[in-house]
Amino acid sequence: MDQLDDVVRRLDVLESVESIKKLKARYFRFVDEKKHDDLAALFTPDATVVTDGITWASPKEFADTIRDLTGAAPSAHQGHMPEIEITGPDTATGTWSMEDLLTFPAGPDAPEGHHGYGQYRETYRRVDGRWLIDSVVLTRFRMDPLENWNPSTVAS
Template identity: 60%
Template sequence: MLKSKKLQISLILGLVILTIIISGCSDQNIEAQQTTQDPQAAQITELEQRYQNLEDVEEIKKLKARYFRFIDEKKWSDFAELFTSDAHIEIDGNVFNGGEAFAKGAGSVIGAAPTVHHGHMPEIDIIDQENAKGIWAMEDMLTYPDAKDAPPGHDGYGSYSETYKRVDGVWKISSVVLTRFRMDPLANWNPGTDPVTGK
């Protein structure tokens, strides 16, 4: 009887110890799996972030392309929509607050004058999910009708320093500073002729 009780106790203790050992091994396996998976998960997260950054850079490039195109097409209401409501813009000594003010000012200066605006070699850095900054080389060419008090035409070169903000999922320009490096004068055109062909 005594031997039977000892045997039962030994069996129970053996089962308890075996359970503890199996449990410990299982925990180690889970930790080992997590250690293996964590670097993979981190790699995937990093790749996703890099992909998102590349996508954001392309969206900002398209944003700036519209900036140049809308000026040349004189689409001032579309142009105004490219900016945040509190955008700060400094162009040729003029300061504008907001896209609407800038569009109105640019429209009044350029009017119906034919213009050509180009942007090149963008250097765009994504700061975080909602903010970015960029520098663009630029060239703009514009001439006015040759009339009394008409401003002189020019072929200008310089760079834009800008910041961007994502608003409701859409990238917009939040600040612009234009720095001129060179301005070559251009003769204005006879308003009785076509400004493109000169005829």
């Protein structure tokens, strides 16, 4: 490999890592902005999605479940300290530390809110020049309960 080929390869690795970081940022943003169709589109059609030991049949089922579970409840998801490795021309792996906050409108049947901490382990695949999530395993290390909120007391 000559010097120019090496520079081109290294540039592709850097651009790929940056694209994967943006992909994961969109994942968190789409969950919080309730953009569930956009969320499902971040995955390969046959992606494996496992969260807290639950395996989802498809990325769409995963996104629809988030929509149905959280409704308009406010949430805040963050990913930290990405460790991304390009494993082939169109494949990569990643590990992310995560933190999330989720509360529900207060009521007799409201699920309990939480402040969670954990880790995402993922694989990515470049399809038609675009990086997508090919598999995700979310493991939570800790979940602290949060009080639910009363929407009528929230300032607009």
